Amino acid sequence: MKPAPFKYFRPESLDEALALLAKHGDEAKVLAGGQSLIPAMNFRLAQPAILIDINRLSALSFIEEKRGQMHIGALTRHSMVERHPLVAQKAPLLAETMPNIAHVQIRNRGTFGGSIAHADPAAELPAAMTVRGARICLRSTRGERWVDAPQFFVGLLTTAMEPDELLTEVAFDELPKKTGWCFVEVARRHGDYALLGVAATVRLGMMGKVKDARICFVSAGETPALATNAQDALNGQAPSAELAKAAAQIAAAQDIDPPSDIHASARFRRHLATKLTERALNTAFARARGETR
Amino acid sequence: MHDETKVQITVSVNGETYTRLIEPRLLLSDFLRHELKLTGTNVGCEHGVCGACTVLLDGESVRSCIIFAVQVDGQSIETVEGLAKNDTLHPLQELFHQEHALQCGFCTPGFLMTLVPFLRDNPTADEAAIRQALSGNLCRCTGYANIVAAVKKAVESGVGR
CATH class of the missing domain: 3.30.43.10 (Uridine Diphospho-n-acetylenolpyruvylglucosamine Reductase, domain 2)
Known part of the structure; x- marks a missing residue:
């Protein structure tokens, strides 16, 4: 065996x-x-x-909306999230992310909480949940606590969970109005781990300027950290193709520390980060303006 | 030594009920092949990449090499052996035959068990959707063109409906 x-x-x-x-x-x-x-x-x-x-704990399999927040139970299978109308309606970034997770056979079995708890930097959900400012619920016999995504993902395959804690659910805001989104990744074969991926949301404010831009990468470092330098370059600016390009270059140069491995060199990953961020931002701008969906 | 005891499980496989005493570490793929002697489910990579071991768990395709048999206690499994009825091939098997969608046949059970629920849920799938659905199954000899052709024929002839 x-x-x-x-x-x-x-x-x-x-x-x-x-x-x-x-x-x-x-x-x-x-x-x-x-x-x-x-x-x-x-x-x-x-x-x-x-x-x-924990597969018999069916109470941990749910997708709900409560007061503008999406709640997804830890045991919810990926395929259920992928197909759920509430996710499509309230969490389009997540809906766009789900089909990129492995293959259908794996999405039928793999769980939302499991992917988060595993904290693989090559996985899609940690990046998508970090972008959405998710909070992660940890339960133990000592009680319950909620941890923000950036504090939850501590390092490579390492989280803030104590050995006696169980991840029971994840909560995040539904996508606000005038907010565009995009998830895009490059993999050798559809469903394989991404060489690099980008999750982004852009909220437009007064006068159509960027109010809240958030970018997070897949396979670009040990944790799914937010691209703060690129976000700072975007906030307060009028969205344009030039802005997307400039922010993408900042993100690739300053916000990530991608690994070199047998699948891709760090240099190639930075190249992908530049191109995919630019593409993601342009898509998010257009969706924020309501031009496409 | 680890403290380990065997566990009794009862599983429905292709409509028949089996009860066995097994070690918890026994993979579902090995349970099917070694305990039940259902060797139609093939074992390729054994880490969830190749798709050869795909079976249905409660009607949905899963990789049996990365599920423990003990976990499916009380649940229902379908394998490639369940597709043909007596001597009549399942329509999809018949189309694989007609379109030369297999050569050595090692990957075929996994392809079939991936496609049965796919066609059930997507009876009018186009070629792009078909190719995406097949992305989790590797074939190393025939290639995919004839497999895609067989699935397109299956859509045309209403196999999923």
Whole structure:
């Protein structure tokens, strides 16, 4: 057998899951969709002594809107988010992001919370959720706390979660009016990990000038950090193709530290960052003005 | 040594109910092949890239090499063995045959199990949608042109409807 032996728990309730994490958190991994964890176990890159399978906690599978906020449960499968009308209506950036996540077979199994908790910088959701200023709900027997995305993603595959905590839901504002969005990535084969990706939203204010621009990258560093220099260059300016180009160059030069690996050099990733950011901003400008959808 | 005990699971596979005592680390793909002797589900990369092991879990396509068998306790699985009825091929299998959409056939079960729910949900899919739907399955000999041709024929003949 490929994976190393482990002890298997399948809690039927959240309280039971949290009690198991309180007892075994240090040596246990939470098994949700398992679409990253089980491959790692097949290679024995991961050999957790204990797996806590949360797939029976159906109360953690939901998509809701409450007072202008979208709430997505941790166990919600990617394919459900992808197809949900509320997401298409209230969170178009997320709707545009979802089809880029792996292949349909993986989206049928992988979970929203699992992708966030795994904190892979090559994954789409951490970047899309950072752009949307998401808050992440962590539960344990000690209680509940909400962590903002930038504080949640600490490093490569590393989050602010304590060993006894379970990610239960993610909340973020629905897209405000006069706000454009775009998610775009480049991968060798559709569904593979992106060589580089960009998530962006642009909110226009008085006189049609940029009021709140947000840009975040996929596969451009150890965490999905916001491109603050490019955002500063955009805010207060009138949207134009020239502005998009200038901001994209700032983002690629100053806001990212992309890795070189067998898939792409850092130089090529910076090139992609320039081109994709420019494209994303122009699309977001047009959508913010209501010209396209 | 790890404290490990076998777990009993009951699973419906192609409409038949099976109960087995298994180790939790047994992959669903290996459970189907080694425990149930249903060797139609092929195992390629074993880390979720090639799509050869695709089966249906409660009607939706999933990769059986990155799901533990213990996790599907009480659920329903369909494999390629469930497609043909007696000696009659499933219409999609028949079209794969007609269009020469397979050569060695290793990847074929995964393609078929990806396409059955795809055609159910997208009975009028165009070529772009078909190609996107196939992006998670690798074929290393026939190539994809004949597979796409078979799926287009399936759409024309209303297989998904």
